Amino acid sequence: MGRTPCCERAAVKRGPWSPEEDEALRSYVQRHGSGGNWISMPKKAGLKRCGKSCRLRWLNYLRPDIRHGGFTDEEDAVIISLYSQLGSKWSLIASQLEGRTDNDVKNYWNTKLKKRLLAAAATAGNVSTRSPPSVPRLPAAPASTPAAAATFATHASSLFPSLAIPTVKTEMYTCDDFLVPAAFRDDPFAAAGGSADAAADGSTSASAASSASNWSADNGAVGGGEGSFLLDFCAGSGLGAADDHLQLPGGYYYPLDPSLSLV
DNA sequence: AAGAATGTCAACCGCGTAAGA
DNA sequence: CTCTTACGCGGTTGACATTCT
Incomplete structure (x- = not known):
C-alpha cells in the first residue's frame, strides 16, 4: 500500500541547501536544463538530493528571474x-x-x-x-x-x-x-x-x-x-x-x- | 539581559494528474 | 485500456529571526 517514495530517504540529504549545493544545481541546470527528468538529475549533477528537492530549490530560489x-x-x-x-x-x-x-x-x-x-x-x-x-x-x-x-x-x-x-x-x-x-x-x-x-x-x-x-x-x-x-x-x-x-x-x-x- | 512569544520563509509531504510504456 | 512513473501543486512543518515582556 501507499505510494512509492520518489527517492530513498536514507540516501538523500535533507534540510537547508549549502552554497556549494546551490552552485552545483545552478551550473548543472544552466548547462543542461533539468534534462526533462528531475529524478535522475541530482545524480548527474553530483548532488545527494531528492529530485523533488532539486526542482523545488531551482523553481523557488535559484531561477535567475526570481524576485x-x-x-x-x-x-x-x-x-x-x-x-x-x-x-x-x-x-x-x-x-x-x-x-x-x-x-x-x-x-x-x-x-x-x-x-x-x-x-x-x-x-x-x-x-x-x-x-x-x-x-x-x-x-x-x-x-x-x-x-x-x-x-x-x-x-x-x-x-x-x-x-x-x-x-x-x-x-x-x-x-x-x-x-x-x-x-x-x-x-x-x-x-x-x-x-x-x-x-x-x-x-x-x-x-x-x-x-x-x-x-x-x-x-x-x-x-x-x-x-x-x-x-x-x-x-x-x-x-x-x-x-x-x-x-x-x-x-x-x-x-x-x-x-x-x-x- | 534573558526567556517567551510571534513572525517569516525555505523546505518537505503527500495527493492528483498527465504522460508514456 | 491499464499501469507506472514523474511532475506540479497546495498544505504543513520546522528552523531561524525578530519583537515583546
Whole structure:
C-alpha cells in the first residue's frame, strides 16, 4: 500500500541547501536544463538530493528571474483580487506576477496579506464593539495607489464577511486619536493625494509617516501609505464620518485606539 | 539581559494528474 | 485500456529571526 517514495530517504540529504549545493544545481541546470527528468538529475549533477528537492530549490530560489520579498501594492491588489476569485490557486496567482513563485505568494498571503485584511476588517468591527486595545490597530499599508486601495478595501470586507463594518457617529476627537500621517497633521489638505505613491518607494512620505507618534511602526517592505489605505478603506467600506474635522479629501480617518467610543 | 512569544520563509509531504510504456 | 512513473501543486512543518515582556 501507499505510494512509492520518489527517492530513498536514507540516501538523500535533507534540510537547508549549502552554497556549494546551490552552485552545483545552478551550473548543472544552466548547462543542461533539468534534462526533462528531475529524478535522475541530482545524480548527474553530483548532488545527494531528492529530485523533488532539486526542482523545488531551482523553481523557488535559484531561477535567475526570481524576485523575493518587497511585494508592491499592485501585486497585493492582484493577489487579493485573484484569491477572491480563485481561492488558493497559488500557481495561477503567481503566474500573473512576474518573478514570483507560488511558494512566495502563498507565504506572503498566509503570513502578511491575510493578516492585514483580517486586521482591517477586525479594526473596523472592534471600534464599535470596544474590544481590548491589544487588538492590532491597523493593517500595514497595502495600498498606495487608488486601484490597489480600492481592491484592498473591497476585499477586506468581502473576504471576511463575519466581521461587521461599524456604524460611526459624530464625536469630537483630536488628530492624535487617529491614524494621520505626519504630512496631514501639518497641512491635511495640502498633503492630500500623491503622498501615498511617493511613500510606496520608501521615500520621504514613508519616513514622515513612520515618524508620527501614533503611526504604525510596521510600514513593511512596501513603504508607508497607511493614510491612503485608511482613507480608501473607510470610504470603500461605506463608513460614515467619525468627525467632521477628520473628514479629509478621499475619505475618513479611523480612530487609533480601539477602545474609543464611536457608537 | 534573558526567556517567551510571534513572525517569516525555505523546505518537505503527500495527493492528483498527465504522460508514456 | 491499464499501469507506472514523474511532475506540479497546495498544505504543513520546522528552523531561524525578530519583537515583546
